[in-house]
Amino acid sequence: MWSNKEKIWWRIKAMFSDRRIMIRFEIIDENTKNLEEIKQLYFDAFPFEERIPFFIMVLVGNDRGVEFLSIYDDDKWLGFIHTLVGDELSYIFYFAIENSLRQSGYGSKILREYKKMHPRLSLAIEPVEEESDNFKQRKKRLDFYRKNGFETLDTRVVEMGVEFELMGAKGMEIKERDYRKLVKKFFDSFEQKKVLSVKEMRDADSYTIANFVDSKELMYRAGEAIFYVGDWNIGDKVLVVAGSGNNAGDGYVVADLLNTEEIDVEILLIKDKFSEDGQYYFNICKQNGIKCNVLDESMDYSVLLEKFNSYDYILDCIYGTGFSGKVKEPVYSLIKAINDSNASVVSADINSGMNGDTGESDICVNSDITVSIGFLKKGLITNEASKHIGELINMDIGIVIEDK
Numbered sequence: 001m002w003s004n005k006e007k008i009w010w011r012i013k014a015m016f017s018d019r020r021i022m023i024r025f026e027i028i029d030e031n032t033k034n035l036e037e038i039k040q041l042y043f044d045a046f047p048f049e050e051r052i053p054f055f056i057m058v059l060v061g062n063d064r065g066v067e068f069l070s071i072y073d074d075d076k077w078l079g080f081i082h083t084l085v086g087d088e089l090s091y092i093f094y095f096a097i098e099n100s101l102r103q104s105g106y107g108s109k110i111l112r113e114y115k116k117m118h119p120r121l122s123l124a125i126e127p128v129e130e131e132s133d134n135f136k137q138r139k140k141r142l143d144f145y146r147k148n149g150f151e152t153l154d155t156r157v158v159e160m161g162v163e164f165e166l167m168g169a170k171g172m173e174i175k176e177r178d179y180r181k182l183v184k185k186f187f188d189s190f191e192q193k194k195v196l197s198v199k200e201m202r203d204a205d206s207y208t209i210a211n212f213v214d215s216k217e218l219m220y221r222a223g224e225a226i227f228y229v230g231d232w233n234i235g236d237k238v239l240v241v242a243g244s245g246n247n248a249g250d251g252y253v254v255a256d257l258l259n260t261e262e263i264d265v266e267i268l269l270i271k272d273k274f275s276e277d278g279q280y281y282f283n284i285c286k287q288n289g290i291k292c293n294v295l296d297e298s299m300d301y302s303v304l305l306e307k308f309n310s311y312d313y314i315l316d317c318i319y320g321t322g323f324s325g326k327v328k329e330p331v332y333s334l335i336k337a338i339n340d341s342n343a344s345v346v347s348a349d350i351n352s353g354m355n356g357d358t359g360e361s362d363i364c365v366n367s368d369i370t371v372s373i374g375f376l377k378k379g380l381i382t383n384e385a386s387k388h389i390g391e392l393i394n395m396d397i398g399i400v401i402e403d404k
């Protein structure tokens, strides 16, 4: 016979196992309370090569064919799901469950609920290959999705340079063309085709900061965008060459992101002078132990050339939209040495030395990639500028133009 105490215990247990799990989804936007927690989980769950900037997730989330949702069991936060939604199929781009809840069975329950909303659901996993260093993890993921009614479709795709294998709900056929259309539409939505003068761009920056986004957050987004576009890998040596304004500030954000991903990065300051937000991110770099030097003006062109040749990447953050007039020494020789070096060059916002309205210059940095921030500047799309730019990419960071 069971004692009363035991009976009560069993009743409580039954109550809990009986409790219906109530999976619900909530739209994520910039007002979501635990945005920082979501961001942290995103960073923990996905390596940097697979991540798009978080602000893009929020900016493009729940718009332009994207669904970015926080997941709850009643009031308990479980994780998030980010899906590209199309007419032909829906494709899970990111799905992550809070660390302490992995292996809890929630994953299956969430997918079951989510599939009710998106019957033609697909996703991609890293192919299960014995030689891969995370073989066990890959196998576990494959087993997890198989258990939940997905099957591999023998289609390999490459996203952000990483190879994946497509999976779809059992019995469903996916046309590779439909998948590609969906992903292309998503990546295209990061771009902004509008072209502004330098003054219009600077006005839009100020208007956005005054009304919508804190200036440090905006700088962080700019840095995240540049970090995302750059093709750096672990093992590369990167030098951030920094001026004294906010363009340099973008560079300090990139430096810190590179350092966090254990990519070897150093900063070369043209002078020991900072904008307010630049100083803020520079201090973070210093706190995190990033090596930093101020340009020694006795270093001539040949010494600089030798120095620059020892890096794989140079990030050009000398001048952005705040540049006017002509490039003077010692920056003139420094730019010449960057251009003659073997390093690949990424220019932040505008190639330093280039007039952002006309694309003209006496001398300017020649870049492999220029990552224009917010909107394209008129000068960047001129024939003159194209002589100095390998690839031009504009990143929308949520800058708003005032409606006048």
Ligand SMILES: NC(=O)C1=CN([C@@H]2O[C@H](COP(=O)(O)OP(=O)(O)OC[C@H]3O[C@@H](n4cnc5c(N)ncnc54)[C@H](OP(=O)(O)O)[C@@H]3O)[C@@H](O)[C@H]2O)[C@@H](O)CC1
Pocket (backbone or CB within 6 Å): 205, 206, 209, 215, 218, 219, 220, 222, 243, 244, 245, 246, 247, 248, 249, 250, 273, 275, 318, 319, 320, 321, 322, 323, 324, 325, 326, 327, 328, 348, 349, 350, 373
């Ligand atoms: N908060 C924002 O608005 C956001 C801005 N963003 C980013 O900031 C960039 C604009 O930053 P900015 O306005 O601080 O100007 P910036 O291009 O860094 O250079 C200014 C300095 O350059 C110098 N200088 C100029 N001409 C010179 C010459 N002929 N010869 C020599 N020096 C010359 C002069 O230095 P000084 O002489 O004062 O030492 C001046 O102070 C923008 O392109 C984008 O990348 C993003 O983060 C998004 C948020």
Ligand SMILES: [K+]
Pocket (backbone or CB within 6 Å): 247, 316, 317, 318, 319, 320, 347, 348, 349, 350, 351, 352
């Ligand atoms: K620049």
